[in-house]
Structure formats: structure tokens, C-alpha cells
Amino acid sequence: xxxxxxxxxAAAAPRTATYAWYALGALVLLAVPYFVYPLFAAKVLCYxxxxxxxxxxxxxxxxxxxxxxxxxxxxxxxxxxxxKVWGLPFELAAVLGMLAATALGFVFGLVSIRRHGLYFAxxxxxxxxxxxxxxxxxxxxxxxxxxxAVPRGKILGLFDLNNLYVLYYTTAAVFTLGxxxxxxxxxxxxxxxxxxxxxxxxxxxxLGYSVNNYKxxxxxxxxxxxxxxxxxxTMVVQLASTVDVHWAxxxxxxxxxxLGGVGTLFGPVIGGVLVESxxxxxxxxxxxxxxxxxxxxxxxxxxxxxxxxxxxxxLMSRKH
Amino acid sequence: xxxxSTQVLFGQLLVGLINGSFYALLALGFAVxxxxxxxxxxxxxxxxxxxxxxxxxxxxxxxxxxxxxxxxSPIIAGLLGMALEKTLISRMYKLDHIYGLLLTYGLxxxxxxxxxxxxxxxxxxxxxxAELRGGYNLGFMFLxxxxxxxxxxxxxxxxxxxxxxxxxxxxRNLRAATENPMLTRAFGINVPALLTFGxxxxxxxxxLAGILAGPIYSVSPLMGGDLVIxxxxxxxxxxxxxxxxxxxxxxxxxxxxxFTKVFxxxxxxxVIFVIMFIVLMVKPAGLFGQEK
Numbered sequence: 287x288x289x290x291x292x293x294x295x296a297a298a299a300p301r302t303a304t305y306a307w308y309a310l311g312a313l314v315l316l317a318v319p320y321f322v323y324p325l326f327a328a329k330v331l332c333y334x335x336x337x338x339x340x341x342x343x344x345x346x347x348x349x350x351x352x353x354x355x356x357x358x359x360x361x362x363x364x365x366x367x368x369x370k371v372w373g374l375p376f377e378l379a380a381v382l383g384m385l386a387a388t389a390l391g392f393v394f395g396l397v398s399i400r401r402h403g404l405y406f407a408x409x410x411x412x413x414x415x416x417x418x419x420x421x422x423x424x425x426x427x428x429x430x431x432x433x434x435a436v437p438r439g440k441i442l443g444l445f446d447l448n449n450l451y452v453l454y455y456t457t458a459a460v461f462t463l464g465x466x467x468x469x470x471x472x473x474x475x476x477x478x479x480x481x482x483x484x485x486x487x488x489x490x491x492x493l494g495y496s497v498n499n500y501k502x503x504x505x506x507x508x509x510x511x512x513x514x515x516x517x518x519x520t521m522v523v524q525l526a527s528t529v530d531v532h533w534a535x536x537x538x539x540x541x542x543x544x545l546g547g548v549g550t551l552f553g554p555v556i557g558g559v560l561v562e563s564x565x566x567x568x569x570x571x572x573x574x575x576x577x578x579x580x581x582x583x584x585x586x587x588x589x590x591x592x593x594x595x596x597x598x599x600x601l602m603s604r605k606h
Numbered sequence: 607x608x609x610x611s612t613q614v615l616f617g618q619l620l621v622g623l624i625n626g627s628f629y630a631l632l633a634l635g636f637a638v639x640x641x642x643x644x645x646x647x648x649x650x651x652x653x654x655x656x657x658x659x660x661x662x663x664x665x666x667x668x669x670x671x672x673x674x675x676x677x678x679s680p681i682i683a684g685l686l687g688m689a690l691e692k693t694l695i696s697r698m699y700k701l702d703h704i705y706g707l708l709l710t711y712g713l714x715x716x717x718x719x720x721x722x723x724x725x726x727x728x729x730x731x732x733x734x735x736a737e738l739r740g741g742y743n744l745g746f747m748f749l750x751x752x753x754x755x756x757x758x759x760x761x762x763x764x765x766x767x768x769x770x771x772x773x774x775x776x777x778r779n780l781r782a783a784t785e786n787p788m789l790t791r792a793f794g795i796n797v798p799a800l801l802t803f804g805x806x807x808x809x810x811x812x813x814l815a816g817i818l819a820g821p822i823y824s825v826s827p828l829m830g831g832d833l834v835i836x837x838x839x840x841x842x843x844x845x846x847x848x849x850x851x852x853x854x855x856x857x858x859x860x861x862x863x864x865f866t867k868v869f870x871x872x873x874x875x876x877v878i879f880v881i882m883f884i885v886l887m888v889k890p891a892g893l894f895g896q897e898k
Binding site: 413540544575587 | 697705
């Protein structure tokens with residue numbers, strides 16, 4: 287994508303300021319469950335991680351995937367099955383979910399990175415729809431019913447995840463791990479090469495970079511981290527259903543990244559919190575949620591394409 | 607020879623042909639819009655739904671029957687599309703193409719959400735007109751008149767559109783505007799108006815498919831949501847900008863889907879996507895597309 291040319295907050299600001307932001311983030315993350323219902327906060331964090339993982343692909347390589355629900359949802363199913371039927375602990379279930387998403391990401395990536403831009407978006411969407419139909423057919427996904435009443439188990443074999451605070455802090459730890467990994471990847475040489483490919487692919491090819499391999503690797507990384515988010519969410523809400531693999535979920539995660547700011551590290555977190563809170567509060571209002579989501583999409587694209595964090599960064603950099 | 611009766615086989619083939627007609631109309635409209643405007647119209651399925659709903663509203667609010675509906679639905683859907691193009695979608699031309707896709711996605715969610723809000727999701731029946739009831743016994747199968755009518759109308763409109771674009775002065779201008787909008791403008795042709803017109807045509811084809819589908823599938827706000835993804839696959843298989851590719855692939859994949867329903871019912875939903883997968887591996891530009 288088009289690359290709203292916004293420097294990352296972390297990249298632009300001096301080191302000390304970065305650490306200050308991280309410290310503030312950690313404080314907020316620790317304090318949240320004392321102000322917000324922990325179960326809801328944990329669920330929101332899963333979507334924030336999903337949005338960050340999605341943005342890892344879009345923000346660095348400019349590839350807009352319209353099929354990320356496939357990774358999120360298949361990991362949710364695999365983790366749910368591992369927890370419920372095989373009785374595995376959450377740690378192993380999450381790893382299995384991630385592995386499933388990684389394998390799927392490899393196959394999808396292999397096919398879809400042959401096309402770029404709009405074609406890429408359409409192909410990922412169509413591939414993800416296959417997974418959606420599979421979810422109705424496979425024996426272990428239980429079609430419309432989905433996997434319900436998935437047991438949470440104990441984390442590290444010690445702490446009962448049914449305690450909402452244990453649940454929240456476990457999710458927060460998963461989120462932090464994922465976020466830091468994404469930040470590291472974005473700022474690494476690998477991330478910089480991807481950005482260079484986004485800006486000028488022919489030049490990178492002529493410099494001898496195997497462009498498609500770089501794209502494939504970031505696609506797989508993004509799929510794996512989306513899987514981590516999906517697996518964790520299954521543990522939190524004790525449910526995996528066809529909604530998780532539906533195209534509307536792929537659309538939601540795009541909106542989260544777009545609303546927060548594509549290509550910014552922190553933007554998708556803001557977007558995730560906003561979209562999830564909105565859906566939560568609208569659920570009782572009787573307003574049609576898809577229509578509201580659609581309207582926000584349209585307004586966002588017409589008025590502020592850089593997203594909330596993107597626009598703020600632009601304003602701040604204009605002052606200097 | 608086959609483990610199934612000819613009755614079942616031809617019955618499913620007919621269903622496949624009908625679905626294929628809808629795929630072809632939608633994919634054709636999609637290809638016209640994409641070729642001309644460079645916009646991926648995710649809302650194509652929404653206009654299909656609107657076409658069916660306009661027919662239903664004409665009947666239930668104004669007492670105007672199917673024959674009014676089949677004329678007015680595509681026109682009203684087309685006009686709505688042109689209004690959206692003028693006010694919103696035209697702002698996307700100078701931006702990256704991805705924004706066009708995201709905007710039409712937002713419009714789709716919005717329109718679908720509003721229809722669900724006002725009409726709920728339960729399907730509403732829309733009767734087959736009296737003139738097209740009944741059917742013919744062909745000996746090996748029973749052919750309902752309305753289904754034959756749907757296939758006939760779709761094929762006429764598909765090849766009619768193809769003819770207009772490839773063989774008439776209007777089509778020549780459209781193709782010129784696709785190739786080189788600046789130069790076309792220099793010849794005194796009003797390109798922005800042409801783009802609005804083209805979008806209207808593409809959307810009207812979806813509206814036509816919608817009203818044709820009404821008596822078969824009933825009318826519901828959800829009817830276009832998943833269909834548009836099949837249309838994506840059809841267009842990718844056919845080759846993105848190929849008009850003829852969209853028509854032929856749409857019909858062929860519909861029939862193939864019908865076949866799959868007979869021989870391997872579990873795979874019927876997925877067969878089109880599997881074909882897309884294979885085509886992308888073998889010929890990424892699509893069967894009728896040209897590698898750039």
C-alpha cells in the first residue's frame with residue numbers, strides 16, 4: 287500500500303523518549319484490569335495483536351491482505367481443538383495454532399505473492415474463502431456450532447486461567463511478546479529491505495535482492511503472529527467459530543490498522559481498542575453494527591487516510 | 607455409466623448454468639468497472655442485492671410486477687451506482703488503487719448493514735411472473751420456463767455488452783478512455799462522464815442479475831455478500847481486464863460447480879477456488895489475460 291509516508295514514532299524520536307513511551311505503555315497495560323472488565327480487556331488485546339500482525343505485512347511490504355481471517359481463524363480452531371479434545375495446556379495449544387497458521391501462510395503466500403497490489407488483495411480474499419468453506423466441512427470444526435466451552439486450563443501448570451486476572455496478565459504477556467517481536471522485525475535490516483522493496487521494487491531486484499523471498503517471509507511471519515492472536519483469543523473467549531474465518535473478520539482487522547494508522551507501530555493497537563470497544567458498546571444500542579463499521583471505513587478513507595496515530599505524528603513533525 | 611440418474615445430472619447442470627449466468631453478469635460488470643476505472647468494486651454483490659430488492663419493493667409498495675422490475679431494477683441500481691461514483695468513488699482515482707477497494711468495501715458494509723437493519727435477514731419470496739411459469743418436458747429432464755429465461759437473458763446481455771464495447775463507437779470511446787485517458791480527453795471526449803457511465807453500466811449488470819435471481823433464490827440482504835468473492839475468483843481465473851474472459855469463465859465455472867454437486871457434493875463450494883489456485887500457479891495472468 288501507498289505508504290502514507292509517516293515515520294514511526296519510535297524511529298523518529300530519540301532513544302530516551304522511546305523508552306519513556308514503552309514504560310508508559312507497560313504501566314497502562316498493567317493497570318488496565320483494575321479499571322476495565324479483565325475478560326473484555328484480554329479479548330481486545332488479542333485483536334490488537336492481530337491488527338499489529340496484519341500491519342506488519344501491510345506497513346512494511348505494502349501488501350494488503352484481505353484474507354488474514356484465515357490465519358486467525360484456523361489457529362483459533364486448532365488451538366481450541368488442542369485445548370478441548372486433546373486436553374493440552376494453553377502454551378502448547380498456542381504453539382500448535384501458530385504452526386497451523388504458519389503452514390497456511392506458507393501456502394497462501396506462495397500463491398498470492400505472484401500477484402501484487404489489487405490482485406494480491408483479491409487472491410488472498412478468495413483463498414481465505416476456501417478456509418471458510420472448509421470450516422463448515424471438516425469434522426473437528428463442528429460447522430455452524432463451532433468449538434464451544436473450550437477449557438482454559440492452567441498457565442505454566444500452576445495458575446488457573448479461569449481467574450480473570452491470571453487470564454488478563456497471560457494475554458498481556460502474549461501481546462507484549464508479539465508486539466516487541468513485530469517492533470524488532472520492523473526496525474531490523476530485514477524490515478528496512480522490505481520498505482525499500484515497497485518503495486522501488488525494480489531497483490531492489492536490480493540490486494540483487496530476491497524480492498519474492500522477502501515478501502514470502504514477512505507474509506509467513508504475519509500469518510504466524512495472527513495465528514498467535516487467534517489461538518489466544520480462543521482461550522480467552524472459550525470459543526472458535528466460523529465468524530473467525532469469515533471475510534468480515536479480515537475486513538475488521540484492515541479497519542483497525544487503517545483507523546489507527548497503517549505503517550505506524552502503535553496505530554493498530556489504538557485501532558483495535560476503538561473497533562472492539564465500538565462493537566461492544568453498539569451491541570446493546572440496536573444500531574446496525576456492519577453499517578456503522580462501513581460508515582467509519584468510508585469516513586476514514588475520505589478524510590484521514592493516515593489514521594489516528596499517523597495524523598498525530600504528521601502534526602507533531604510539522605511543528606518541528 | 608454414471609452412478610447418478612440423468613435427471614439429477616441435468617438438473618444440477620441447469621442449476622450450474624443459472625449460477626454461471628449470475629457469475630458471468632457480475633464478473634462482466636466487475637471487469638468493465640475495473641478495466642475503465644481501475645477500481646475493484648467489492649460492492650458488486652451489494653448492487654446485485656439492491657437489484658433484487660428494487661424488484662421486490664416495486665411489487666410490494668407500488669404494485670408494479672416483474673416486467674416493470676426487470677426494466678427498472680438495473681436502471682435504478684445503475685443510477686445509484688452513478689451517484690456514488692460521482693460523489694465518493696471518483697475521489698479515489700488519484701490515490702493508490704487499494705483505497706478504491708477499501709472504499710467500496712466500506713460502502714458494501716454500510717448498505718448491507720442498513721438493509722439488514724430495515725428488512726432483517728429472512729428471505730422474502732418474489733414470485734415468478736405468470737407468463738414464465740410452467741416448463742417443458744425435454745424427455746431426459748424437466749426444464750422450468752423461468753430458468754431457461756434467466757439463462758437466455760443473461761447470455762443476451764453478456765454478449766450484447768461485449769458487442770457494445772468491442773464493436774460500437776461508444777465502446778471505442780470507452781476502450782480509448784481505458785487505454786489513455788489524457789489523450790482521449792484531448793480529442794474532446796468527456797472522460798469523467800464516460801467513467802460515471804461505465805460504472806453505471808457495470809453496476810446495472812449486477813442489478814439485472816439480482817432481479818433475475820429474485821424468483822429463484824428469494825430476496826434477502828445477505829444474498830450478495832459471499833457471491834462477490836466467487837466473482838473475484840471468476841475474474842482472477844478469466845483474466846482481470848478481459849470482457850470475454852469474464853463471460854466465458856463465469857458460465858464455465860458455474861457449470862463446473864453444478865457437476866461437482868453431483869459427483870462430490872462436499873467440494874461444490876470450493877471447486878471454483880481450487881481452480882483459481884491452480885490457474886494462479888500455472889498462468890498467473892488468468893486464462894484470457896495477457897501477462898504485462
